Amino acid sequence: xxxxxxxxxxxxxxxxxxxxxxxxxxxxxxxxxxxxxxxxxxxxxxxxxxxxxxxxxxxxxxxxxxxxxxxxxxxxxxxxxxxxxxxxxxxxxxxxxxxxxxxxxxxxxxxxxxxxxxxxxxxxxxxxxxxxxxxxxxxxxxxxxxxxxxxxxxxxxxxxxxxxxxxxxxxxxxxxxxxxxxxxxxxxxxxxxxxxxxxxxxxxxxxxxxxxxxxxxxxxxxxxxxxxxxxxxxxxxxxxxxxxxxxxxxxxxxxxxxxxxxxxxxxxxxxxxxxxx
Amino acid sequence: xxxxxxxxxxxxxxxxxxxxxxxxxxxxxxxxxxxxxxxxxxxxxxxxxxxxxxxxxxxxxxxxxxxxxxxxxxxxxxxxxxxxxxxxxxxxxxxxxxxxxxxxxxxxxxxxxxxxxxxxxxxxxxxxxxxxxxxxxxxxxxxxxxxxxxxxxxxxxxxxxxxxxxxxxxxxxxxxxxxxxxxxxxxxxxxxxxxxxxxxxxxxxxxxxxxxxxxxxxx
Ligand code: HEM
Ligand code: FES
Numbered sequence: 001x002x003x004x005x006x007x008x009x010x011x012x013x014x015x016x017x018x019x020x021x022x023x024x025x026x027x028x029x030x031x032x033x034x035x036x037x038x039x040x041x042x043x044x045x046x047x048x049x050x051x052x053x054x055x056x057x058x059x060x061x062x063x064x065x066x067x068x069x070x071x072x073x074x075x076x077x078x079x080x081x082x083x084x085x086x087x088x089x090x091x092x093x094x095x096x097x098x099x100x101x102x103x104x105x106x107x108x109x110x111x112x113x114x115x116x117x118x119x120x121x122x123x124x125x126x127x128x129x130x131x132x133x134x135x136x137x138x139x140x141x142x143x144x145x146x147x148x149x150x151x152x153x154x155x156x157x158x159x160x161x162x163x164x165x166x167x168x169x170x171x172x173x174x175x176x177x178x179x180x181x182x183x184x185x186x187x188x189x190x191x192x193x194x195x196x197x198x199x200x201x202x203x204x205x206x207x208x209x210x211x212x213x214x215x216x217x218x219x220x221x222x223x224x225x226x227x228x229x230x231x232x233x234x235x236x237x238x239x240x241x242x243x244x245x246x247x248x249x250x251x252x253x254x255x256x257x258x259x260x261x262x263x264x265x266x267x268x269x270x271x272x273x274x275x276x277x
Numbered sequence: 278x279x280x281x282x283x284x285x286x287x288x289x290x291x292x293x294x295x296x297x298x299x300x301x302x303x304x305x306x307x308x309x310x311x312x313x314x315x316x317x318x319x320x321x322x323x324x325x326x327x328x329x330x331x332x333x334x335x336x337x338x339x340x341x342x343x344x345x346x347x348x349x350x351x352x353x354x355x356x357x358x359x360x361x362x363x364x365x366x367x368x369x370x371x372x373x374x375x376x377x378x379x380x381x382x383x384x385x386x387x388x389x390x391x392x393x394x395x396x397x398x399x400x401x402x403x404x405x406x407x408x409x410x411x412x413x414x415x416x417x418x419x420x421x422x423x424x425x426x427x428x429x430x431x432x433x434x435x436x437x438x439x440x441x442x443x444x445x446x447x448x449x450x451x452x453x454x455x456x457x458x459x460x461x462x463x464x465x466x467x468x469x470x471x472x473x474x475x476x477x478x479x480x481x482x483x484x485x486x487x488x489x490x491x492x493x494x495x496x
Binding site for chain 2: 107108185190191194195197198199201202204205207208209211212213216217218219220221222223224225
């Protein structure tokens with residue numbers, strides 16, 4: 001059986017414990033070897049379930065490889081910025097799903113549905129606040145994470161592809177910010193979006209067509225808001241999830257970079273390039 | 278892969294022929310099926326993807342029907358000042374489909390045809406904020422980045438790259454009606470409606486090809 005963390009490893013069956021208790025046998029010994037307090041039973045049950053799933057998926061070597069992988073000496077708090085960004089994204093995804101329970105993406109109803117959600121719905125203001133502040137937080141974190149990979153030289157061979165994936169993630173995250181800004185549909189949202197569309201339109205050659213595509217016409221139309229909503233809650237999050245998958249696959253596959261000051265100390269023989277090349 | 282031992286001795290090893298092999302075939306059965314499978318998959322993807330993309334992109338080829346809206350009788354307008362009117366340019370989106378236009382009678386000193394009515398759009402030609410006509414100055418002023426336009430809508434200050442757009446006008450019986458939007462060059466020549474920020478003259482205008490969503494300009 002694949003190796004499980006010791007807490008989850010299936011214990012030996014009664015009678016195999018080497019205390020003399022026999023499987024079939026009762027006797028004086030048997031009573032003592034099988035005390036079944038509730039705690040013991042629950043633990044065993046949980047272990048059985050995990051073992052059952054593991055036997056059918058073979059997931060534990062993958063999970064141990066993922067969770068117990070080696071990281072370079074010198075790994076520090078800055079390396080948590082990627083995970084912090086991931087956490088911010090998960091918060092956005094979860095709160096967003098629940099905001100969608102109340103939000104109506106129509107030019108005539110959006111504003112009212114948002115004020116209902118904020119003012120009347122129990123904890124509505126809190127969930128909306130999480131999504132709103134979380135959006136800003138995610139943008140801040142993604143830039144800090146990018147800064148850390150830049151200043152640690154983590155974009156260099158063989159991690160260029162991960163940098164490129166990261167840039168696409170950054171753009172998609174900004175698209176989330178742009179499309180989400182329209183949704184409350186107050187004056188600020190509306191005019192910010194008008195200006196953003198006009199900036200898009202003033203891009204050479206493709207600009208006018210791209211703006212028409214986003215607005216679904218040459219003016220702000222009845223389908224503009226549903227379009228932004230679909231992009232904001234379905235299209236872009238789907239792409240982000242897929243790309244985060246690729247991003248993390250490469251992080252685990254290639255391992256993370258040691259901080260530059262440690263690499264500078266290392267002898268040329270054992271430099272990262274030698275090992276990888 | 279290890280070389281078979283008999284190859285080293287010079288004997289040509291007879292490879293077992295795959296099922297269905299015939300003399301002179303250029304493709305194995307396996308290759309044919311693999312290609313056919315990929316082709317079928319490709320067709321299946323295209324059958325779904327092309328309509329979906331077309332469906333999302335269709336509005337960029339769609340020109341909405343022209344609408345004309347009455348804004349008052351000809352006597353309501355003077356040729357030396359503007360009167361505001363609110364018109365609906367997009368239906369079904371509440372207030373966001375409405376816009377303010379400034380209308381005046383054609384002036385014998387300024388306009389080619391004094392019998393025409395001039396309807397100036399309030400959409401700033403910089404990035405689209407709503408401009409306001411300031412009576413005291415006789416100018417249109419934008420609240421966003423300091424764009425200023427003269428009485429005819431020509432740029433006299435700030436970042437806008439072309440004059441204010443106009444709307445077509447006509448007199449229908451006893452009503453002045455306002456129709457589709459068009460843009461103008463710095464000489465007030467009508468051109469197809471453009472989004473703010475796009476040039477209507479010089480070589481730069483070629484960066485912004487005409488869009489199917491807007492009607493041709495009035496002649
Ligand atoms: C949705 C946004 C993103 C998420 C969830 C994310 C997540 C992560 C995580 C968890 C790691 C490993 C831990 C760490 O080094 O912090 C990582 C590594 C990395 N990320 Fe991101 N990231 C995102 C965006 C970006 C961006 C915008 C860039 C740069 C343009 C980028 C470039 C990299 C690189 C080069 C690595 C490898 C670091 C190394 O090997 O030391 N990522 N990312
Ligand atoms: S939008 Fe009018 S000056 Fe910028």
